[in-house]
Amino acid sequence: MAHRDSTKKVRVGNITIGGGGVSIQSMCNTPTTDVEKTIDQIHSLQNAGCDIVRLAIPDMDAAKAFGKIKSKVNMPLVADIHFDYRLALECVDQGADKIRINPGNIGGKDRVRQLVAACKGRQIPIRIGVNMGSIDSESEKKYGRTPKAMVESAIFHIRLLNEFDFDDIVISLKASDVAKTAAAYRLMSRTLNYPLHVGVTEAGTLYSGLIKSAMGIGALLLDGIGDTIRVSLTADPVEEVKAAKSILKSAGIASGGVELVSCPSCGRCRIDQVAIANAVEKALLTIDKPIKVAVMGCVVNGPGEAKDADIGIAGGDGCAVLFKKGEIVRKIKESEIVETLLKEIGEL
Amino acid sequence: MAHRDSTKKVRVGNITIGGGGVSIQSMCNTPTTDVEKTIDQIHSLQNAGCDIVRLAIPDMDAAKAFGKIKSKVNMPLVADIHFDYRLALECVDQGADKIRINPGNIGGKDRVRQLVAACKGRQIPIRIGVNMGSIDSESEKKYGRTPKAMVESAIFHIRLLNEFDFDDIVISLKASDVAKTAAAYRLMSRTLNYPLHVGVTEAGTLYSGLIKSAMGIGALLLDGIGDTIRVSLTADPVEEVKAAKSILKSAGIASGGVELVSCPSCGRCRIDQVAIANAVEKALLTIDKPIKVAVMGCVVNGPGEAKDADIGIAGGDGCAVLFKKGEIVRKIKESEIVETLLKEIGEL
Numbered sequence: 102m103a104h105r106d107s108t109k110k111v112r113v114g115n116i117t118i119g120g121g122g123v124s125i126q127s128m129c130n131t132p133t134t135d136v137e138k139t140i141d142q143i144h145s146l147q148n149a150g151c152d153i154v155r156l157a158i159p160d161m162d163a164a165k166a167f168g169k170i171k172s173k174v175n176m177p178l179v180a181d182i183h184f185d186y187r188l189a190l191e192c193v194d195q196g197a198d199k200i201r202i203n204p205g206n207i208g209g210k211d212r213v214r215q216l217v218a219a220c221k222g223r224q225i226p227i228r229i230g231v232n233m234g235s236i237d238s239e240s241e242k243k244y245g246r247t248p249k250a251m252v253e254s255a256i257f258h259i260r261l262l263n264e265f266d267f268d269d270i271v272i273s274l275k276a277s278d279v280a281k282t283a284a285a286y287r288l289m290s291r292t293l294n295y296p297l298h299v300g301v302t303e304a305g306t307l308y309s310g311l312i313k314s315a316m317g318i319g320a321l322l323l324d325g326i327g328d329t330i331r332v333s334l335t336a337d338p339v340e341e342v343k344a345a346k347s348i349l350k351s352a353g354i355a356s357g358g359v360e361l362v363s364c365p366s367c368g369r370c371r372i373d374q375v376a377i378a379n380a381v382e383k384a385l386l387t388i389d390k391p392i393k394v395a396v397m398g399c400v401v402n403g404p405g406e407a408k409d410a411d412i413g414i415a416g417g418d419g420c421a422v423l424f425k426k427g428e429i430v431r432k433i434k435e436s437e438i439v440e441t442l443l444k445e446i447g448e449l
Numbered sequence: 450m451a452h453r454d455s456t457k458k459v460r461v462g463n464i465t466i467g468g469g470g471v472s473i474q475s476m477c478n479t480p481t482t483d484v485e486k487t488i489d490q491i492h493s494l495q496n497a498g499c500d501i502v503r504l505a506i507p508d509m510d511a512a513k514a515f516g517k518i519k520s521k522v523n524m525p526l527v528a529d530i531h532f533d534y535r536l537a538l539e540c541v542d543q544g545a546d547k548i549r550i551n552p553g554n555i556g557g558k559d560r561v562r563q564l565v566a567a568c569k570g571r572q573i574p575i576r577i578g579v580n581m582g583s584i585d586s587e588s589e590k591k592y593g594r595t596p597k598a599m600v601e602s603a604i605f606h607i608r609l610l611n612e613f614d615f616d617d618i619v620i621s622l623k624a625s626d627v628a629k630t631a632a633a634y635r636l637m638s639r640t641l642n643y644p645l646h647v648g649v650t651e652a653g654t655l656y657s658g659l660i661k662s663a664m665g666i667g668a669l670l671l672d673g674i675g676d677t678i679r680v681s682l683t684a685d686p687v688e689e690v691k692a693a694k695s696i697l698k699s700a701g702i703a704s705g706g707v708e709l710v711s712c713p714s715c716g717r718c719r720i721d722q723v724a725i726a727n728a729v730e731k732a733l734l735t736i737d738k739p740i741k742v743a744v745m746g747c748v749v750n751g752p753g754e755a756k757d758a759d760i761g762i763a764g765g766d767g768c769a770v771l772f773k774k775g776e777i778v779r780k781i782k783e784s785e786i787v788e789t790l791l792k793e794i795g796e797l
Contacts, residue, residue: 128713128715128716129716130713130715130716130718130722130746131716132719133716139716155715156716157715157717158716159716159717159747159749163716181715183749183750232754233754233757234750234753234754234755234756234757235750235753235754246756246757277755277757279667279671279699279701280700280701283671302712303710303711303712303713303743303745303754303755304710304713305709305710305726305730306709306711306726306727306730308695309695309699309709309730310711310713311659311660311663312663312667312692312695312696313663313699315659315660315661315663315667316663316664316667316668316671316699316700317667319660319663319664319665319667319668320664320667320668320671320672323627323628323664323668324668333712333713334713335711335712335713335714335722335723335726335727335744336713336723337723338713341713344660347656347657347660348660348664351627351657351660351661351664352627352628352664353626353627361653361654361657362625362651362652362653363651363653363654363658363683364650364651364681364683365476365478365652365658365681365682365684365686365689366478366683367476367477367478367503367505367529368478368479368480368481368504368505368506368507368511369505369507370478374478374683375654375684375685378653378654378683379654379683382653382654382657395651396683397651398478399507401507401531402531402582402583405582405583406580406581406582406583406650406651407582408582408594409581409582409594409625
């Protein structure tokens with residue numbers, strides 16, 4: 102079993118990737134040249150709980166805008182560059198906290214040397230991001246479009262940086278296929294100890310993308326793999342951060358806030374379990390206590406099944422019981438369940 | 450690594466659990482005594498793609514209703530019973546295809562013997578469902594509220610059935626904690642080869658329950674563990690089936706229908722990527738072709754990243770390119786992206 106505390110530590114602004122915790126990343130989908138819109142989105146992402154934000158740098162205008170944006174926000178920003186090393190050099194100058202670029206794609210060793218010199222000068226790391234669609238041709242020829250080829254391709258890029266004594270590296274190995282993504286990261290975690298940026302690429306829309314990301318990122322986190330995560334969703338990037346937080350919480354990595362457990366309700370249930378659970382969940386979003394709350398459909402199983410919960414309700418016939426740590430406290434009317442539960446939580 | 454094809458095969462009506470594929474289960478949340486409503490919900494679940502439906506049997510009225518429901522539907526039904534073996538015997542008589550009951554909780558060996566005789570007579574299996582909240586007291590005393598205790602508790606129930614030569618057993622080991630759930634199933638899969646009914650219990654509402662279930666069930670399926678799954682959501686049970694189908698598809702287990710990949714869009718994107726992906730996803734729901742469709746934000750990465758897709762579009766500035774297997778076919782106007790893509794898919 103892999104353990105994320107054994108990966109190399111790399112600094113990205115005020116955030117450490119590797120060696121322990123798991124940070125949350127997202128990426129702006131505003132044009133980087135629209136400085137104001139991009140700053141607004143960065144603030145939204147930061148407020149949602151994002152640790153590191155990435156910006157696309159398709160051209161020199163975007164690279165120049167990077168510095169203006171960086172000067173107005175207070176969090177680590179990553180410049181995402183494909184192929185053009187001059188954009189990378191410019192973004193380093195503009196204050197980027199990390200560069201995402203694949204050094205094997207920039208046109209030769211002299212450019213790699215310049216890139217490394219620039220990043221060393223500012224002590225910023227490079228993320229090598231090999232996707233199933235961007236395996237270098239030699240690795241693909243040797244191993245096909247496989248997890249093994251992705252790992253070999255990443256190693257090819259890593260070696261290019263290592264040649265110039267550069268070791269501040271973060272690796273990502275994303276596929277849109279969940280099983281292949283997990284296999285690639287697992288193989289890499291057994292091979293080298295660079296910190297891993299974990300995600301499923303082109304995961305899809307808010308619904309199916311959420312499922313794919315939770316499966317892939319979740320499976321890896323449960324195995325101790327993953328130092329920073331990005332949930333890719335074809336949606337408002339704030340949704341990516343919300344999902345990432347939920348994944349980290351469910352993996353037992355992030356804590357904080359209330360944890361709500363609720364049963365799916367069944368034929369035993371005589372209360373409006375779905376409506377009550379949703380109302381409680383919504384109200385709990387504003388409460389920041391490290392407690393576990395249970396909304397259970399029936400008195401028979403509820404309090405016992407949710408013994409671990411600090412507080413909860415279990416439905417009866419047009420009523421419910423309030424319980425704490427599995428012990429029934431008192432009976433309450435169905436119409437007063439939400440209100441009573443929230444009041445009791447407030448007093449905990 | 451575990452492999453689900455090595456688990457024992459158990460028949461539940463016309464469905465086989467174990468030895469290979471993964472079936473989808475859900476549970477009605479209508480009162481079982483409301484025969485008409487329950488039948489309606491079973492039909493909805495069946496139409497959504499559910500393979501096996503479970504009904505709660507809290508009392509003898511519900512047990513009697515079970516037979517009426519069973520005679521009006523055409524799919525395997527499971528009777529979910531807690532503690533009262535007479536309800537189980539009645540449901541066997543009423544035509545249940547599987548009984549969910551924990552034999553250690555029903556009041557002694559003579560009752561277990563009667564239960565086993567009834568199930569053997571009709572050749573129906575028993576699911577033993579140990580949740581973190583229902584570990585038998587001895588196992589909990591020995592091992593605490595741990596995955597190990599859940600497995601030991603299941604073994605205690607299994608042995609009671611084995612004593613009477615009963616072996617048609619399905620096991621579930623659910624916790625509301627994702628990591629503990631995964632650990633329990635992993636331990637069991639290394640211990641015995643009974644087929645596993647996999648799920649995370651009290652996972653929560655449609656949003657957080659989806660994430661927890663995708664993580665827990667997904668991580669296990671990717672490791673070859675799990676013969677039948679139930680996504681528990683505090684929501685319409687049809688949502689459980691929808692989520693289960695999406696999880697199986699993302700795990701590469703179920704196929705069928707179109708797979709949509711779409712990038713999250715970024716600062717490079719000049720089309721309304723989110724709206725287009727959502728519109729395409731919605732339209733594709735009605736198309737049943739085993740193809741992969743890509744909606745990519747930018748021409749630079751799109752066609753290459755989505756080489757595996759049979760067809761796709763990649764956004765340009767107010768336009769897009771249509772591509773097939775990574776090769777650009779032609780340019781299209783932004784306003785015609787969805788329509789053109791769907792037309793081309795229809796012609797594939």
